Amino acid sequence: MAKLGVIGIGNTLKGDDGIGVELVNRLEKEDFSGEVVFHEVGTSGLNIVHYLKDLDKAVIVDALRSEGEPGNSIFFRPDEVDNSIKIRSTHDANLLEAIDLSESLGERPEEILIMGIIPEDMSLRDELSPVLKDKLPELKERLRGKISSLLEEEGGGSSSS
Numbered sequence: 310m311a312k313l314g315v316i317g318i319g320n321t322l323k324g325d326d327g328i329g330v331e332l333v334n335r336l337e338k339e340d341f342s343g344e345v346v347f348h349e350v351g352t353s354g355l356n357i358v359h360y361l362k363d364l365d366k367a368v369i370v371d372a373l374r375s376e377g378e379p380g381n382s383i384f385f386r387p388d389e390v391d392n393s394i395k396i397r398s399t400h401d402a403n404l405l406e407a408i409d410l411s412e413s414l415g416e417r418p419e420e421i422l423i424m425g426i427i428p429e430d431m432s433l434r435d436e437l438s439p440v441l442k443d444k445l446p447e448l449k450e451r452l453r454g455k456i457s458s459l460l461e462e463e464g465g466g467s468s469s470s
Contacts, residue, residue: 312344312346312363312364312365312366313344313345313346313364313365313366313367313368313456313459313460313463314345314346314347314348314360314361314363314364314366314367314368314418315333315336315337315345315346315347315348315367315368315370315452315456316329316333316347316348316350316357316360316361316367316368316369316370317329317330317331317332317333317334317347317348317349317350317370317371318330318350318351318352318357318369318370318371318372318404319331319351319352319371319372320351320352321435322433322434322435323431323432323433323434324428324429324430324431324432324433324434324436324437324438325372325379325426325428325429325430325431325437325438325441326352326372326428326431327372327437328370328371328372328426328428328437328441328448329369329370329371329372329424329426330349330351331437331445332370332424332445332448332449332452333347333348333349333370334347334349335445335449336449336452336453336456339453341456341457341460345456345460346364348360355407355410357369357404357407357408357411358407358410358411358414358416361408361411361416361417361418361421362411362414362416364418365418365419365420365463366418366419366420366421366422366459366463367418367420367421367422368421368422368423368424368452368455368456368459369404369421369422369423369424370423370424370426370452371404371423371424371425371426372425372426372427372428372431373404373423373425373426373427374427374428375425375427377427378427379427379428379429379438379440379441380426380427380429380440380441380443380444380448381426381427382424382425382426382427382448382451383424383425384422384423384424384425384451384455385422385423385425386420386421386422386423387405387408387409387421387423390405404423408421420459422455422459424451424452424455426441426448428441429441
């Protein structure tokens with residue numbers, strides 16, 4: 310069976326910046342049918358290149374600077390982002406640049422989805438903002454649904470997410 314990776318990016322000491330890590334840690338404790346691996350990458354976006362190389366599919370979860378309300382989330386593929394649109398990782402390297410690097414190295418998974426979550430407060434604090442704490446169950450369900458959908462696709466089922 311193909312390998313699906315769920316990669317959380319973030320700094321848990323900077324409030325909502327840690328949302329990707331928080332969601333991955335919560336879902337890692339659950340039982341998924343199929344081969345799913347979970348990775349916590351931290352804040353260096355370029356580190357994802359190492360984790361992408363052995364995957365067939367990947368979901369990357371990160372706080373992203375974008376328009377919208379804090380706690381809103383969107384799934385998108387890297388190729389759906391026009392370079393003129395300012396969707397940037399909150400970390401030291403542009404997430405899309407890291408994905409491009411994995412492709413140039415011949416190590417990019419066949420499918421990559423990014424779950425971008427709009428942060429509210431990224432100040433020095435070791436917990437999420439009240440807004441993102443309230444949204445955690447909803448965000449976790451959205452991510453769980455996407456993982457299940459990708460597993461169904463690889464098992465020959467149809468995707469409904």
